Every structure is written in structure tokens, then in C-alpha cells.
Amino acid sequence: MIRKTLMVTSLAAAYLMSAQDVSTIKNTADVYSNSSFQGSAKYNAMAGSMGALGGEYSVINSNPAGIGVSIANDFSATLGIQSQNNVSRLNNQSVEYKTNNTDITNSGGIAVFPVSSSNWKFVNVGVSYSNRSLDDYTETPGNSNVSLEYVDDDQNVQNFGFAGHAYNRYGNLNKTGIAVGGNYDNRIYVGVGVNFQNSILDQFDSAAFTSPTGSVEYFDKQYTPFSESASGFSASVGVIGKINPNFRVGAAVETPTWWNIERIYNSYPISTYGSYFEDRKLSSPLKATLSAAYVANKNFSVNVDYSLGLTKPKYKVYGEAETVLNDFFSDSYTSNSEVKIGAEYRLDAFRLRAGYGYAASPFDSVSISAFDNAGSGANRSFDNMFISSRNTVGAGIGYDFRSFYIDAAYQYVNSDYSNPFLYGSQTAGTGYYSGNTALNSSNYLVSDVESTQNNFFVTLGWKF
Numbered sequence: 001m002i003r004k005t006l007m008v009t010s011l012a013a014a015y016l017m018s019a020q021d022v023s024t025i026k027n028t029a030d031v032y033s034n035s036s037f038q039g040s041a042k043y044n045a046m047a048g049s050m051g052a053l054g055g056e057y058s059v060i061n062s063n064p065a066g067i068g069v070s071i072a073n074d075f076s077a078t079l080g081i082q083s084q085n086n087v088s089r090l091n092n093q094s095v096e097y098k099t100n101n102t103d104i105t106n107s108g109g110i111a112v113f114p115v116s117s118s119n120w121k122f123v124n125v126g127v128s129y130s131n132r133s134l135d136d137y138t139e140t141p142g143n144s145n146v147s148l149e150y151v152d153d154d155q156n157v158q159n160f161g162f163a164g165h166a167y168n169r170y171g172n173l174n175k176t177g178i179a180v181g182g183n184y185d186n187r188i189y190v191g192v193g194v195n196f197q198n199s200i201l202d203q204f205d206s207a208a209f210t211s212p213t214g215s216v217e218y219f220d221k222q223y224t225p226f227s228e229s230a231s232g233f234s235a236s237v238g239v240i241g242k243i244n245p246n247f248r249v250g251a252a253v254e255t256p257t258w259w260n261i262e263r264i265y266n267s268y269p270i271s272t273y274g275s276y277f278e279d280r281k282l283s284s285p286l287k288a289t290l291s292a293a294y295v296a297n298k299n300f301s302v303n304v305d306y307s308l309g310l311t312k313p314k315y316k317v318y319g320e321a322e323t324v325l326n327d328f329f330s331d332s333y334t335s336n337s338e339v340k341i342g343a344e345y346r347l348d349a350f351r352l353r354a355g356y357g358y359a360a361s362p363f364d365s366v367s368i369s370a371f372d373n374a375g376s377g378a379n380r381s382f383d384n385m386f387i388s389s390r391n392t393v394g395a396g397i398g399y400d401f402r403s404f405y406i407d408a409a410y411q412y413v414n415s416d417y418s419n420p421f422l423y424g425s426q427t428a429g430t431g432y433y434s435g436n437t438a439l440n441s442s443n444y445l446v447s448d449v450e451s452t453q454n455n456f457f458v459t460l461g462w463k464f
Contacts, residue, residue, distance in 0.1 A: 021223065021430075022420055023167060023203045025328065026386045029362050031199060032230070032259055033284040033313050033336070036359070037061050037130035037175050038105045040078050041459035045396025045409035046342025047355030051291030051305040052240055052250035054189065057108040057126040060177035062289050062305055063238035063252035064191030067126035067181030070110045076405075076461030080105030083454045086138045088419060090447040091373045093141040095164075101133040105457065108177075122183040126193075127176070134171040134201050138419060140164060140447040142208070145375035148422075148439040160209035160439055163216055165421050165447075171201030179236075189240040197232040197257060207422065207432050209439065219432035219439060222424065226265035232257040232284075240291075250291035256283040256311065268433035281316035285309035285336060302343040309336035309362075336362040342394070351398035351407065359390040361417075368420065370444040377443035388417035396457075405461045413453035420444040 038044055039058025050059045054066025056074060082105075085098045108128035115123055142163040150158045179193030205221035238252030261280040288310055293303040312333045315322040342355035366385040369377050396409035424431025424440040431440035 022386065023169070023205055023224070024325070027169070027201070027203065027228075028282065028313050028325070028329070029333070030387055031134060031173060031201065032232070032257070032261075032282055033309075033362070035061070035254065035257070035284075035287060036338070037132060038078075038080060038455075038457070039128070039130065040076055040106055040461075041396055041407035041409035041457040042344075042351070042353060042398060044411055044455070044457050045353035045355060045394045045407070046303070046344065047340045047357035047392050047394045047411075049303045049305045049340035049342030049355050049357070051252065051289055051303065052248040052293035053295075053301060053303045054181075054240060054250075057110050057128045058106065060126055060128045060179045060193050060195075060236075061130070062307070063240065063250050063291060064126075064177075064179035064193035064236050065181055065189045065238035065240045065250060065252065067110060067124050067179045067191050067193075068122060068183045068189035069181070069240065070112055070124055070126075071122065072463050073110065073112050074461060074463045075109030076459050077107040078105055078457050078459040079103075081456040082133065084136070085452050085454075086136070087450045088138050088140040088447045089449075090140050090445070091143040091145070093143075095139045095141050097137050097139055099135045099137060101135060103131055103133065105132070106130050106459075119185045120182055121186055124181045124183075126179045126181065130175045130177075132173045132175075134169055134173055134199070136169045137166065138449055139166040140419065140421070140445075143371075143373065143375070143445070144210070145373065146371050146422075146445060147375065148209070148441050150437055150439055158212045160211055160217075162422070162445065163208040163210050165207045165445070166204070167419070167421070168204040168206075169201055171199065173197065173199040187242045191238050193236045195234045195236065195254075195257070197230075197234075197259075199230045199232075200228070202227045205421065217434050217437070219434040219437075220266070220268065221421075221432055222268055222430045223265045226263060228261055228263050230259050230261040232259040234258070234284075238289075246295055248293040248295065250289075250293075252289045252291075254287045254289075256286050258283055268438070269429050278318075280318075280322070283311075283314045285313060286311040299346045300344070302341070305338075305340045307338045332364050332366055334360070334362055334364055336360065340392075349400045351396075351400065353394070353396040353398070353409070355392075355394040357390075357392035357394075359392075361389045362387065368423075368444050368446075369442065370420070370446050371422075380446075382418040382420075382446065384417045385420065386417065388415045390415045403462060403464055405463065407457075407459040407461070409457040409459075411453070411455040411457070413455070415451050417449055417451070419447045419449045421446075
């Protein structure tokens, strides 16, 4: 549900946006096109690498055929304690901000149905629910060398010095996956699944400036804050095959997620000030996953997954905004690949697990006109714009009480990216606004952000 007053019920052509709408670009890649969800503590400890192993409901996220591997009913819930720390650096200064979130991040189960008098051994049904916080706050320190000009009604030029900037996003994203998996002769496992996603987020883009009188004034970027409420649907199909008792291979394809997005945003020019509403439709990338696993014996197994985005995000075109966004993603969005490796060792009732994942940046190098620390604008190139490559390290333990089990996991996630802001076109009216004062810039200002997560998970499960 969108939590802002609706003042105008439709506006298409009046919402002029360029590819410089940074938060929209970042959310398209990070929220609507990123299918990386947390699972059980076991799944998280192995960095989500279980595509050819299967055997639990979290694998719906990578290969629904893994549901067919299970031979016992299994139901569990996972408590997640997640801490994110963002450090933004500019001109030899830094601002650090930490957000914490505790929630039931995952729950689900597998119901096993043996099949008699057939080469089909089992037909199983799995359900997985994953919950992800979208809270993300990045605050950048000021730089008095950077200033923007404001021309008042008397044509007097005033300089406003840059005093700081913040991107603030909060909200929630959840995914429900339902899959049916079959076991054919204990050699081939097949599965199909459907996924339903829902999100709600509020996005802010604000900057502080020191006015000519010495006071600090706060400005909002045109078309912010905005709120989005969205629902999406995708489907997946997968297969796992045993080459021999020790080696397995798997493959899966997930369709694009087809999103319906309802959006409310603010517009600041005096003649059109108010809140406006629009609908958007987005298709996220088509995704393929290849997996391989080595099962040495009942005590040790290792799995490798490789995922690749086969298409690019694409908005249904209603006007200029979607056209420019599509052009940007067509030129700058890459294949968005990810590799994950995970292993488990069993010692009687104890379980030891570890994993590592690397996700490449979804964007090519981007060239923009940007301020340097001295306040001069020049064309500069950035390799990790908006969001960057991501490293995930996982570790975990577990204990099996036969019918019941408990698992615990720790994950460390790290990424470093370039954070652009401050650009505003004078002709399009996309600058920063405070009352009757509008500040525009033909250059970006770019900070360096280091984002780290320290996540802990505990799963309680029942197997019978």
C-alpha cells in the first residue's frame, strides 16, 4: 500500500526523467532485477550454492529440480539478524551509518510423496518464503570547494556551498516460491516452479547547502521522495542428473520477473507542485544457472553454481522516461554473472558448512561529467557506478537430533561502488528544490562507498 496522498491521478508526459535519475537506475538493478534471496541457515552458510545438490526448499531460488532430491518431509523457519554498514568518502572525509534488522527471513518446507510401482520414486512439493529488508542509507560529507549558483528574481547570482548529501531507502521485498519436483529412478530429478514477489519502498534523495547568509538549507531532488508498491511473477524449470554415484550436474532457467509498479512522486516547480501517480511495467533479466556437485560419501559434498543474466531490464514504454531508461540499460547493463561454491562436512550428528560467492557488477564503465575535489568539472569514467561487484563469505554449523535439527550461519558481504548525485538539468527542471530556490548542476559529484553486511541466521527444523 502506498502511504502518500494522491493529488493527481495520472501523469505521463509531464514526468520528464533522464538516465541521471540515479535512484531509479539503482533500484531497477538492486531491487527488481536481483534474484539473490536468503534461504535457510544451511543455504546461507554455503553462500546459496546448492543447485546440483538439492534436498531442501531453499534451492527453489536456484533450481526447482532440487525439490525432487528430498526423501523425507522437511519444514523449518529461519531467524535473521542482519547489520549493514555504509561508509561514504569524499574529499578525505567520511560518514558512516549502520542499519540493523531482525526478522523471520525465510520459512518453508517440502512434502514428500513416494510413488509405487513406477520408475518415478518420488513426486514432491516445496514452498519457500523469503523476506528481505530494503533499508539502505548512504550519507556523504560536504565539500566547500563545490558550489552551485542560484539566480534570484533580481538576477543576482548567489553561491550555495555543498554541505552534504543522503540517499535513504527503506522498505521490504518478499518472494514466495512454489515448486514440484520429481525423482526418476534415483538418477534424474526434474522440477518446475512459480515465484511471486512483492515490494514496497520509499526513496529519498536530499542535499544540504550552505546559503550566502551562512545558514544550512536542505533540498530535495526533483521527483523525490517517491514511493513504489510492486508485484511480480516469474517461473522456473530445472533438471539434475547423476553422472555416477559421486557426480551430479544441474541446469535451470528462470523467466524474467514481470513487475507491475505503482509509483507516487513529488514535483517541485511552483506551477506544477504536487504529488503525481503513474504505473510502470518492468521485465527483469532472463536467468540461467548451471551447477555441478561432487558427493564423496555421506559425510562430504561440494557444489558449484554459475548464474548468468541472458537479457537486460526493460520497461514498457509509456513516454520519454521509459525510453531513456531502456536506452541506458541497453548501453550500460551487462550480463550480471555470479559464481558460488559451497561445501558441507558431516561428523556424526554435527554439520560443518562453508561457502563463497562472487557477483560481478551489472554495469559497464560509465563516463560522466563530475566535480573533482577542487570543485572543477571534467569528464570522468567510473567502473563501479551505482552498485558494484559483491563478495559473500559464509560459514555455519548444525546439529541433527534425528526428527529435529538446528542450524546456525554467518555471512559477510562486501561491495565498493561509486555513488553519483547532485546532477540536475536546468532545461528539464530536474535539480534540487527548497521552497522557491532551485539549484541545478551540469556535473555530478561522486563519493566512494564501502558497504558491508554482517548477517547471522538460526534455523529450527523438523524432518520426518
